[in-house]
Amino acid sequence: MRHRIISAALGSVLATLVLTSATRAEKIQIGCTATSDCASAMVAVDEGLFKKHGLDAEMVLIGINSNIPAAILSNSIQIGGPTSTVFLQAADGGLDLVAVSGASIMNKTSNDAVAAFVRNGITITGPQDFKGKKVGAPGIGAFLHVLFVKWLVEKGVDPRSVNFVEVTFPTMADTIKSGGVDAVLTAEPFVTRMTNASLGTVGARYAAELARTEPIIFYAASREWAEKNPETVKKFRAAIAETAPIVNNDREKASAAIAKFTKQPLELVKLTAPNYAEPVLKPEQLAWWIDVMSAQKMLQTKLDLKTLILN
Secondary structure (H helix, E strand, O other): OHHHHHHHHHHHHHHHHHHHHHHOOEEEEEEEOOOHHHHHHHHHHHOOHHHHOOEEEEEEEOOOHHHHHHHHHOOOOOEEOOEHHHHHHHHHOOOOEEEEEEEEEOOHHHHHHEEEEEEOOOOOOOHHHHOOOEEEEOOOOOHHHHHHHHHHHHOOOOHHHOEEEEOOHHHHHHHHHHOOOOEEEEEOOHHHHHHHOOOEEEEEOHHHHHOOOOEEEEEEEEHHHHHHOHHHHHHHHHHHHHHHHHHHHOHHHHHHHHHHHHOOOHHHHOOOOOOOEOOOOOHHHHHHHHHHHHHOOOOOOOOOHHHOEOO
8 A cells, every 4th residue: 555655656746747847948048139130039038929839038138249159159048140141151160050030131121220320520421431430340240241341342432441340239329429430330229329419420321222121130049959959949930930020010019128138228219110020031031141241252162051041
């Protein structure tokens, strides 16, 4: 009798442990910079959609986008939001990363929000005026930097005549104010924030002039981690797909999540729509970026588009 009671008790404990293990949310960390491009992940955290799909997700603020691949490979984060350019350059350099879901794409709204913001005392009337200037970018080789170089080339300006340095989004206002750079490549809400603080003026709306529709940022992981955790990736994708319509159609929820993560004033974030969330990512969408980066001699190998996106 005693043996049966002990066996029953052990069985109950084991059943409880199995149930707890099965229902426990898988913990992942998602790294992004202080922009709205990862708004789908921000909203999924705030609205409990990651939890709904069985994930205990935490957002991690990364200062410079080009640091994201290293953070992924060191397992400081499991999923990150590198720009298309940072991702492709990392893959070209031999880092075994794979895209697991789309995040944001360029459209008129996002393109209009991008600017080369110029400090007081510097006059920019056209692309030629950037020659000899010190320009801060949120990551050399990152999205805003590569687009700006593309714009300079199209306008007949040699990018080598511009001195590029890295400046994180949160420090741009202070760097402009101190005169540490002549201009910064930035986007909303930072443009409005610096304009309202009378730190300078918009020198160029270069993304609007280029008018592209390719991906800005997508979510990536190490191939090893993604292949070892297919169910986690599946849950992540499901949450992002469910959240994208909220980002695109509910300004209140999107703005609240973005302000919370980026630590920007809510009223300032509300002034600009978040970059358009698009969870679907196709190989051909990266072809334009590869052409642009190859022209800028940023890529040394021939990348296989089909292997860069996890099936």
